[in-house]
Amino acid sequence: MLFTPIKPMLLTLKSEAFDDERYIFEPKWDGWRILIHKQGDRVEAFTKNGGNVTAKFPELEMVRHAIKVDTAILDCEGVCIRNGRSIFDDFQFRGRIPDKHRISQAVSTHPVTFVAFDVLYDGQDRTGLPLSERKRILTDTIDPSDVIVPTMGVRGDGIRLKKGTEAWGWEGIVAKQLDSKYTMDTRSTQWIKVKNWREIDTVILGYRLNPQFGLIVGxxxxTVQNKRVATVELGFKPEERQAFLGIAK
Structure with a gap:
């Protein structure tokens, strides 16, 4: 498991927030899902699709010192924080820089924080433990800093947290059952995301077919025309998708 790509546990989308003491509710951070592997002085980062992105984030050297155990695998969201919000475009910019010199400069202009929300391994496989126990281990594993912090969370009070994220302009919330085990490569009904939706009028710039159908909109x-702002993946009926592809062809 260590230093090999892992397909993480994924969330199921739900339309409305709810309260339930069996769940912990966390903010939904807006960045890239990143799994950090550490053993001794070696630390590497992988995306949820298995890409090794260690070279893109020099901050990982400081992360290595902030993880207090010798060996660990942490499930995180890599984010860039600006004015109290995680900005997806900023992290996307960091993740796409190919040049080593520009990456070094971006550490100052677009600093990255890894928000950790789960621990899979700390010398032992922890995936079979309930989430409540993994959260306790995670807290003991990290020395919080500017480059890595455990995510905040509240038990039972999802509706109020959802309203807070709406007021703060955040992406939404995540609800996780406290007794849930970590099952890799699974979209679990025990982990739920509730998104904050905003409507804007956009221009269709293009489309993609893989990994799933989506419209590229801008x-x-x-100062710039047709700037890409999002990929729309939800809300299409199969017949609507086929009708669009017929027109686009």
Whole structure:
């Protein structure tokens, strides 16, 4: 498991927030899912699709010192925080820089924080433990800093947290059953995401078919036309998708 790509446990989408003492509710961070592997002085980072992105994030050297155990695998969201919000475009920018010199500069202009929300391994396989126990181990594993912190969370009070994320302009919330075990490569009904939706009028710039159908949409600004702002993957009936592809062809 160590230093090999892992397909993490995924969330199921739900439309409405709820309260339930069996769940812990956390903010939904807006970045890339990153799994951090550490053993001794070696630390590497993998995306949820298995890509090794260690070279793109020099901050991992500081992360190595902040993980207090010799060996660990942590499930995180890599984010760039600006004005109290995680900005997806900023992290996307960091993840796409190919040049080593520009990466070094971006550490100052677009600093990265890894928000940790689960521990899979700390010398022992912890995936079979309930989430409540894994959260306790995670807290003991990390020395919080600017580069890595455990995520915040509240028990039972999902509706109020959802309203808070709406007021703060955050992406939404995540609800996880406290007794849930960590099952890799699974979209679990025990882990739920509730998103904050905002509506804007966009221009369709293109589309993609893999890993799933999506429309590439953009906006026009005074200084740039047709700037890509999102990929729309939800809300299409099969017949609507086929009708669009027929027109696009």
């Amino acid at each position: 906006l026009n600004f005074p």
